[in-house]
Amino acid sequence: MQITPLNPEDPRSLGDFELLGRIGQGGMGQVFLGESLGGEPAAVKVIKPSVVDSESRQRFAQEIEVLKTIWGPRIAAFLGADAEAEQPWLATEYVDGPDLARHVTTHGPLPSVLTAALGAILAEALSAVHAQELLHRDLKPANVLLGPNGPKIIDFGLAAFTESTISLTAPHQVVGTPICMAPEQAAGVKPLTAAVDVYALGALLLFAVAGHYPHEAKTPYMVFHLVTDPGTAPDLSGVPDDLAPLLTGMLAHGAEDRPSLTEVVQQCRSVIEAQGMKIAQARRRLTAHTTERRRHRPAPADSVPTVAWPTPANDTPVTEISPAELETPADIPAATPPTLIETAPGPADAPRPADTPAVTPTDEPNNRPAAARRDRPAPGRRPPTDPRRTPEPKPTHTLRHSVQARRTADRLRTAYAAKAPF
Structure with missing residues (x-):
């Protein structure tokens, strides 16, 4: 992320x-x-x-x-x-990792055994949601984050109680993401059941293992038409043979024809065990796989642009820095935590944040002019006041920062300095 x-x-x-x-x-x-x-x-x-x-x-x-x-x-x-x-x-x-959509787009689809592990993890998580008589209603690759401790589901903005008669949408209004939406949800059928999340999970797993969705078209309206048409079967091209039966059932047009989440977990286990692996081992391999790809593979050229931290005063292009690159190298000692000061905005086309780490070059006695070295006060003594020098303005406010925040800012500064082209 x-x-x-x-x-x-x-x-x-x-x-x-x-x-x-x-x-x-x-x-x-x-x-x-x-x-x-x-x-x-x-x-x-x-x-x-x-x-x-x-x-x-x-x-x-x-x-x-x-x-x-x-x-x-x-x-x-x-x-x-x-x-x-x-x-x-x-x-x-906060989950420090990319979402599933970005991971697949950047690194390609997951192997079938890791897709089965992902399916078992998410199906079990959704079962806990359904046990509280809730539906997610908007499960999709962008709402699954691949963190250092495994995948996590986010964004319950469209979640609804299964028996609720209260709706925040107008009649015939449909909310959700069409490419992962169950046919009955796209058709505006109410009340919805747990089967809508089973379908969405099937669409998510199809994208994870094959890199595409059940129905794709140029516009959302065309997708809606394909999803709600019982004569249009989902596109399962590229799906490995061991996952085809599971995804076929999960993406069935009729809600009653889809497996329960418990059955999804059991079928995912069967796929994993058929390859001579245990479910716990497959889960660990999934996390290791996504972490390794993130650490060693660069982001694609067409990825969402980010701003270097801090933004340079000139317009010289700089290399992007991601949180994965913030680990302090073993050969670089910990630096003094930076001080945050209030700064004015930069040029209109390159605005600076209101609070950025102030980077001060380290004083090296051998690199300083003789006059400058003579002007340095002895240890423990305050420097003399120069009446000709205008006092620097004090910051208007100070932000509190924990040790973790200061270290993060310092690592950003170190990584930025190492990658700057100038």
Whole structure:
């Protein structure tokens, strides 16, 4: 997951969370990397001011209540929220890894045994969601993060209680992602059942192992037509033989013809065990596989652009820096934590964040002019005051930073310096 600096207009804190950078954005909101008072990293989701109204607040409040209700090792944990704030926000566990869509696009499809492991993990996680009488309703590759401890499901913004008669959508209005949407959901059938998440999981696994979705077309409306047409079978080209029966059942047009999530887990285990492997071993291999690909393979040239941290004053192109590259090299000693100061915005085409690490060259006695060395005060003594020198302005405010945040900023600075072309 790539992080970019805050923009000058971004908030610096929300609730008890200090915001450190941007993670991503969508049509409704922005997601920031935040940090709690105790140093816990968090993904802080904020509704854009331009779309804040009574309906968006109500939907946001529903997402908060859903996250308070569910829990599990494969669900990004709820950390805090305020739906009534001027800028409604929601904080969840930060998962340091790309989503499944980006991983497959960058590194290619997963092997069948690892896809089966992913299916077993996510099916078990969805079973816990359904046990709380909830449906996700928007499961897709972009909502599965591949973290260092395995995959986790995020974004319950469209989740709904299975028996609820309350809806935030108008009659005949359909919400969700068409490429992973079950036929009955696309057709506006209500109430929906757990089978919609089974279909979405099947579409997700098809993309993971074959790199495409059950139905693809040029426009969402054409996709809707293909999904709801019982005479159009899903495209299972490229699916390995051992996964074809499972995905065929999960992507059945009729909800009653799809397997339960428990049956999905059992079939995924059978695929894994047929290759002489245990489920726990396959899970570990899945995490190791996604972590290794992320660490050693560069991002594609057409990936989402990021801004170097900090943004250089000139327009010289710089190499992007991702969180995976922030590990301190063994041969580089830990540097003094940087100081954050208030800075003015840069040129209009390259805005600087309001708070960036101030990089000061290390004083090396052998590289300093003799006059400069003579001017240095003795240890323990304050430097003399020069009446001709204008005192530097003090920063207007100071942000608190934990040791983890300071180390992260320092590693960004080190990685940036190592990759800068000048």
